[in-house]
Every structure is written in C-alpha cells, then in structure tokens.
Amino acid sequence: MRMDDLYSLSEQIGKVLREKGLFLVTAESCTGGLLGHLITEVPGSSDYYLGGFVAYSNEAKMRFLGVSPETLVKYGAVSEQTVCEMASGARRAFAGIQPEENIIAVAISGVAGPDGGTKEKPVGTVWIGLEGSGISYLEKFLFERSRSAIKEHSAFQAIQMIFDVIKK
Numbered sequence: 049m050r051m052d053d054l055y056s057l058s059e060q061i062g063k064v065l066r067e068k069g070l071f072l073v074t075a076e077s078c079t080g081g082l083l084g085h086l087i088t089e090v091p092g093s094s095d096y097y098l099g100g101f102v103a104y105s106n107e108a109k110m111r112f113l114g115v116s117p118e119t120l121v122k123y124g125a126v127s128e129q130t131v132c133e134m135a136s137g138a139r140r141a142f143a144g145i146q147p148e149e150n151i152i153a154v155a156i157s158g159v160a161g162p163d164g165g166t167k168e169k170p171v172g173t174v175w176i177g178l179e180g181s182g183i184s185y186l187e188k189f190l191f192e193r194s195r196s197a198i199k200e201h202s203a204f205q206a207i208q209m210i211f212d213v214i215k216k
Contacts, residue, residue, distance in 0.1 A: 065096040074100030075138040078158035082203040098142045113137030131155045135179035152180040160198045
C-alpha cells in the first residue's frame, strides 16, 4: 500500500468514526506503536483517537490490558484469545474518557522475527482483532520478509481492516 493511499484511508476512518460518534483505541505488541503513529498522522485525529498501549511483554499485557496469565500459558501471546483480551482491556482502560460502548479497540500481536517463530506459529504470524460498538472481528495473517516489513504489513492491514469493518 502506498503512503498516500494509507493516509487517505486513515482520513476516511476518521470521517466515519466522527459520523458515527465512535472512538478508536489501540493495543499493540509486535507493531510497537506503528499503528498509533499511522492513525495520528492525520490532523485532527485527537477527535476520535483516544490513545493506545504498546504492551510488548507478557507482563505488560497482563498488567495494563488485563490479559489473563492462563490465556498466555495456554494459547501464547500470539493467539486469537490474547488479541481478544488485549482489545477488551484497551476498551476498559479508556472507558472513563468516553462510554465504553462508543469505543472500538484494535489489537495486534504477532511474531515479527527474525527469531521466536515455531512450527505452529512461524515468523510472520500475526493476529489482528477489532472489538466494540457491536463489532467483533478477528483475522490471522502470515506475512513474509523482514522484521520491519512484517511490522509495516501488520499496521497497514490493521488500517485496512478498521476501515472495512467500520464503514458497514
């Protein structure tokens, strides 16, 4: 995706969120804050983007997002279950700023590499999920190439997913 296209898509996300009276929060792991950066490249994004967490370690996922230790032990940090709990935790964390029912959270967790992959979860495995305001959407991806490329593809895919889901 070209940067111009990404910027345009981010602007459109803001327009839809404003029209619907919704707010966005992020819970990122493998992208290290890149998604939040891309969202805030749009002037005026503070109208609808409340903020986010970069919960890179399992300890941060548990402490700040409420991911249960049992989930991490049973399914791992890169899993559908963990991403769901990350999104729920992000929504709860920002519920004092806006009503929780008006908040959509996007969560990302993955294996960016070059190490850390397994047979079940090779490098490039990424889960992205959206939750809130009647939305529940999860998708697993397998991106190839370098660590930087995996992080970029993950953040870009999250932007596309946010737009596709909220415009409905």
